[in-house]
Amino acid sequence: MSRNGPFEICGKTVAPGSRATVDLPMARLYTHNEITLPVHVVHGKRSGPVIFVSAAVHGDEINGVEIIRRLLKVKALSSIKGTLLAVPIVNPFGFIQRSRYMPDRRDLNRSFPGTPKGSLAGRLANLFMTEIAERSDFGIDLHTGSNFRSNLPQVRASLDDEQTIALARAFGTPVIVPSELREGSLREAIADLGKPVLVYEGGEALYFNEAAIRTGLNGIVRLMRHVGMLPKGRKQKLVEPIITHKTSWIRATMSGTFTRKVNLGELVRQGTRVGILSDPLGDDREEVVAPFTGVVIGQSNLPLAHEGDALIHLARVPDASEAENALDDYTSNLTEDDFSLER
Numbered sequence: 001m002s003r004n005g006p007f008e009i010c011g012k013t014v015a016p017g018s019r020a021t022v023d024l025p026m027a028r029l030y031t032h033n034e035i036t037l038p039v040h041v042v043h044g045k046r047s048g049p050v051i052f053v054s055a056a057v058h059g060d061e062i063n064g065v066e067i068i069r070r071l072l073k074v075k076a077l078s079s080i081k082g083t084l085l086a087v088p089i090v091n092p093f094g095f096i097q098r099s100r101y102m103p104d105r106r107d108l109n110r111s112f113p114g115t116p117k118g119s120l121a122g123r124l125a126n127l128f129m130t131e132i133a134e135r136s137d138f139g140i141d142l143h144t145g146s147n148f149r150s151n152l153p154q155v156r157a158s159l160d161d162e163q164t165i166a167l168a169r170a171f172g173t174p175v176i177v178p179s180e181l182r183e184g185s186l187r188e189a190i191a192d193l194g195k196p197v198l199v200y201e202g203g204e205a206l207y208f209n210e211a212a213i214r215t216g217l218n219g220i221v222r223l224m225r226h227v228g229m230l231p232k233g234r235k236q237k238l239v240e241p242i243i244t245h246k247t248s249w250i251r252a253t254m255s256g257t258f259t260r261k262v263n264l265g266e267l268v269r270q271g272t273r274v275g276i277l278s279d280p281l282g283d284d285r286e287e288v289v290a291p292f293t294g295v296v297i298g299q300s301n302l303p304l305a306h307e308g309d310a311l312i313h314l315a316r317v318p319d320a321s322e323a324e325n326a327l328d329d330y331t332s333n334l335t336e337d338d339f340s341l342e343r
Helices: 063-071 075-079 092-097 120-131 162-171 186-192 210-226 320-334
Strands: 007-009 012-014 018-028 034-043 046-055 081-087 138-145 149-157 175-178 197-204 247-251 256-260 273-278 285-289 294-300 310-316
Touching: 007 034, 012 018, 018 120, 034 092, 034 120, 046 063, 063 081, 063 138, 063 197, 063 210, 120 186, 138 149, 138 186, 138 210, 149 162, 149 210, 162 197, 162 210, 175 294, 186 197, 197 210, 210 320, 247 294, 256 294, 256 310, 273 310
Parallel strands: 046 081, 046 138, 138 197, 149 175
Antiparallel strands: 007 012, 018 034, 034 081, 149 197, 149 294, 247 310, 256 273, 273 285, 294 310
């Protein structure tokens, strides 16, 4: 394994075998305060891949911020081969305001690859692409469900090539959701560079979810081991994920209160009652049933629903018994970490 040379980013040099936090100049507020994009660089003594891990592209999706905080405490990073670029808060404006959006209400994740002379969102997207994405071999972008929605830990990716499939499997979530590229998304912009990228989803906006945080942290470490960036740990039973080819939201057929009868990660059979819609005045009541056999990968946490609102997100499973095994293996692995954190 050859030795690494210095890593340069935004005019700063990080020596092999060292770590540094580099503040990328981003914008100045009208209060004259400067806003920067902090990037933590972990640069190994030996050569290897360059990976970025990003979070809070949507400023209120904070699980990923905690995942990256814990990742930077993993002791094995002292033996890293290659370079980790950790960007815990891509959208500092939204993070400060506890908002999904930029100050002008633009969605940063619809503004990539951006431009240095465009809107604030476009300029931030361009900064990320030129300083982070173009220096990386592949990336992991961390997300959660939106307001009042929770997601089961899952990887979303374009599974058109074997490398991306291998990375998604190595991550170790119970479900992999093939997902089309959305115009203006970070994932589309990275794909246009010809580089693999995974989107990890887990939990709900503005709330920490320990299971989602642990799954995300474990997944990143497993993936870095898979590509040879970190030393192998003790043998864990590999989760054979459910790869679904159809997901669908079950929607409210009437307005009222919704009483959910299933939980995230639960396997439900076609025709199973997943909840009850009720008229607040007590006149009407409708059972909500699963249209096909699948795993609950998302849910609304609001008990109030208008007709047409999304209630339960269901992923079709090709084999119910294999799906049960995958969910059992995931739950078993979730209770264990095979790496140490600094205290």
